Amino acid sequence: MRVLHVVTLHTPTNDFGGPTRVALNLCKGLRRKGADARIATLGDKFTGPLPTEVEGVPSFVHQARHVLPAFEVSGITSPALLRQARRMVKSADVVHVHLMRDLITLPFALIALEANVPLVVQTHGMIDPTEKLFAKAVDVLGMKRVLRRADAILHLTRMERDGVQAVVPGTPLRTFHRLVNGVTPQDARPPRGDRPPTVLYLARVQKRKRPEDFVNAMPTVLAHYPDARFVLAGPDTGDLTGPMRKLAADLGVSGSLECVGALGHDEVLERLRAADVYVLPSVVEPFAVSILEAMSVGLPVVVARTGGLSPDVEAAGAGRVTDSVPDADNGPLVGRAVLELLDPAANEQASLAARQLVNDRFSIDAVVDTLLDVYAGVMAPGGAVHGS
Known part of the structure; x- marks a missing residue:
């Protein structure tokens, strides 16, 4: 199974936080279970060449261009990455987009819909109703279409699910699935001993x-x-x-x-x-x-x-x-x-x-098993699967 994860930004110090870490954890877990999982993202703050893999995950990293600086991470993009987006999408069995109102993840999601490649979106609490004019315009131009047509929408909590649903009032979304975040179990920390707390x-x-x-x-x-x-x-x-x-x-x-x-x-x-x-x-x-x-x-x-x-x-x-x-x-x-x-x-x-x-x-292996079930459902004849 070939899976393309799309997340907005990767930096050497994980400035984008949770979404990038979740994407990496899922990809590493998927690869351990035999899936060919890769990441497409923007890179920023690298002093040398952009990486071709991140923590062992093959990655398509293109330099972030700050075309709308006032919008911070929502205003970065890469024309070079977007030019390759359709080819990358069509080479995947599933496209998993860590979705926000931006100039990378939303275009990838729209391209997946156009190419008729199974689309899974994960919102990380970043999609809910807003009064900001830019965000409302983004919703009209593409976000609502993605939410209505995605084969699966992954949510963490009931509050997040309700927020996503509220972005498209009047259209019941029936492809929600709960997917918790997972991490790799680690060795226990050592005792404090005599050091200060x-x-x-x-x-x-x-x-x-x-x-x-x-x-x-x-x-x-x-x-x-x-x-x-x-x-x-x-x-x-x-x-x-x-x-x-x-x-x-x-x-x-x-x-x-x-x-x-x-x-x-x-x-x-x-x-x-x-x-x-x-x-x-x-x-x-x-x-x-x-x-x-x-x-x-x-x-x-x-x-x-x-x-x-x-x-x-x-x-x-x-x-x-x-x-x-x-x-x-x-x-x-x-x-x-x-x-x-x-x-x-x-x-x-x-x-x-x-x-x-x-x-x-919350071990990553258990989370990945749940995710693989979602992928199997969206790849099955009939596409989108009703979730919980």
Whole structure:
């Protein structure tokens, strides 16, 4: 089976976050099961030649052209990649598009429809109703057509499914399938030993992920663990690292905060293994791969109750779930949750539960088995299959 995955952007430090990581994880899992899975994407911030494979996955990577800079990742494209798109689509048995309102994934999806190649789209929480004029124009020009005609639409949560459906009111979409994110199980992190406790934020540093709650949690934790270290890691997509440093200085805790910027995937795993608690304060977080990766090494997590993975974390005892709310200082809530998990017994218990949760429910092999069933359905005579 030949499968072409299309995702908007790949950089050396995974600036695009979840969608690219999901595409890579799925392709690696598919290849282990014998499928010829490849990725088409844009590349940016490479200092040398663009890669022809990413983490062992053959990849068609073309230089990103920032034709509409005001729209950031939605405004990048590559005429050279689009010129090859039809040939690439027609050589595939299934085209799997990690869909957003942009100038790469949407054109690939439309080309797949035109070429009558089975089309699977995965929206990653990025497609929902909007009042932005550019996005509304994109919906009229192509997005609604893709959603109506895709052979399968993959969603993570009921909220995501409802948001996609709301983009095409009056047309019931009957090809939804739930596909959770999955990660490769990892070796457990080593015991802390005598080193100071380390609390880690590792995700894009952007407003909706609320890094300020991470920083605001510091005084609560430092009052009990004065030598604790707080690491703020991840690409800064909102010019927030400077304000986070200032906030730490205003709180008198800047000496305990380390801002390390964007990291490659191997460095991500190293940081996760060297930490004691992972914190992602985002109030709106559909299904963060970073949470799964943290739990895969046995790192307990602190997450907001409104996150897509929070019910699983709470039920398994893999961390702590806070009642964080938008537009409020949730730092003390986060800080108290971190304190609970820095207790050695509680940390060990949550660590074991976290790894077990990933192994039982979110391993990439189990997710790929579900995906292969979806592919078989869309490739069968009759095409689109009704899902759940």
